[in-house]
Amino acid sequence: MEQHPIPRQITTFEFKLIGFMTLKQFLYLVISAPIAFIIYMLFPIPILNIIFAICAGIVGIIFAFIPFNDRPIDVLLKNFWKRINSPTQYFFRKDNPPIALLQNLYFVSNPHRIMAHIESQKMLSAYLTNTKQVLIANQKKKAIQHVVQSPISSLRVNPPKKKTGLFHLPSFSSHDVSAPVTNTTQEKKPFFIGIIKNNKQIPLPGILIYIKDKTNNPVRLLKSNPHGVFATYSVLPPDEYVFEMKDTNNLYFFDTMKIRVSEHNERPIEFYSKEML
Numbered sequence: 001m002e003q004h005p006i007p008r009q010i011t012t013f014e015f016k017l018i019g020f021m022t023l024k025q026f027l028y029l030v031i032s033a034p035i036a037f038i039i040y041m042l043f044p045i046p047i048l049n050i051i052f053a054i055c056a057g058i059v060g061i062i063f064a065f066i067p068f069n070d071r072p073i074d075v076l077l078k079n080f081w082k083r084i085n086s087p088t089q090y091f092f093r094k095d096n097p098p099i100a101l102l103q104n105l106y107f108v109s110n111p112h113r114i115m116a117h118i119e120s121q122k123m124l125s126a127y128l129t130n131t132k133q134v135l136i137a138n139q140k141k142k143a144i145q146h147v148v149q150s151p152i153s154s155l156r157v158n159p160p161k162k163k164t165g166l167f168h169l170p171s172f173s174s175h176d177v178s179a180p181v182t183n184t185t186q187e188k189k190p191f192f193i194g195i196i197k198n199n200k201q202i203p204l205p206g207i208l209i210y211i212k213d214k215t216n217n218p219v220r221l222l223k224s225n226p227h228g229v230f231a232t233y234s235v236l237p238p239d240e241y242v243f244e245m246k247d248t249n250n251l252y253f254f255d256t257m258k259i260r261v262s263e264h265n266e267r268p269i270e271f272y273s274k275e276m277l
Contacts, residue, residue, distance in 0.1 A: 203226075
């Protein structure tokens with residue numbers, strides 16, 4: 001098997017044109033020798049001129065013949081100067097603007113709205129079922145009261161006609177059926193209600209609301225439900241309160257607001273986040 005020569009870098013190869021020296025080595029010696037002679041002649045002090053001249057000659061010899069890591073000293077100094085002046089950290093900055101098609105997007109299929117619609121349908125069906133059961137119970141109760149309160153003589157004078165069948169339902173008037181059912185228990189209303197949304201009108205669940213008084217002491221700690229709604233049933237004295245909102249996931253940010261709370265707060269308080277996306 002024939003042996004092939006090892007490939008080497010030949011673009012930077014320098015031929016030895018002057019004896020055992022290359023052209024660059026010869027130039028370093030030619031330049032350093034006159035500089036050492038000039039220094040020797042210019043300095044009047046005998047010892048200093050010899051020392052400075054020898055140093056200049058040694059520098060020329062180092063640049064010409066002594067390499068560092070298989071590279072000449074001039075290459076070492078050049079690379080060292082570049083690394084000192086070059087930056088050590090690079091930051092990416094996006095200059096191109098986003099596509100106009102992707103700006104101001106609004107997603108109609110909001111999961112919170114779908115959940116609210118499903119829950120409202122369930123609540124409506126449960127309410128209709130309970131109302132129907134109460135109406136049937138009231139009809140039976142009124143029929144029994146009508147039979148009990150009717151005079152016995154009328155039953156004897158005008159006996160009911162015999163009809164086929166095992167059971168006969170009593171007749172009711174339209175007034176009895178349409179009479180509203182009175183509910184003795186009244187629904188407790190909240191003292192005030194608030195809604196938390198983002199800039200796309202989407203409710204934000206799980207937001208903590210700190211309500212503080214003038215002395216910066218917290219008086220209430222509330223949390224928004226899956227529909228972004230929070231409420232309190234405890235009455236607060238009429239005054240100005242500081243509302244601080246905080247997202248536990250650190251996705252949304254809010255401004256601290258000072259709001260006047262009165263005895264009757266009919267309209268809900270709306271808060272919006274200040275995120276950029």
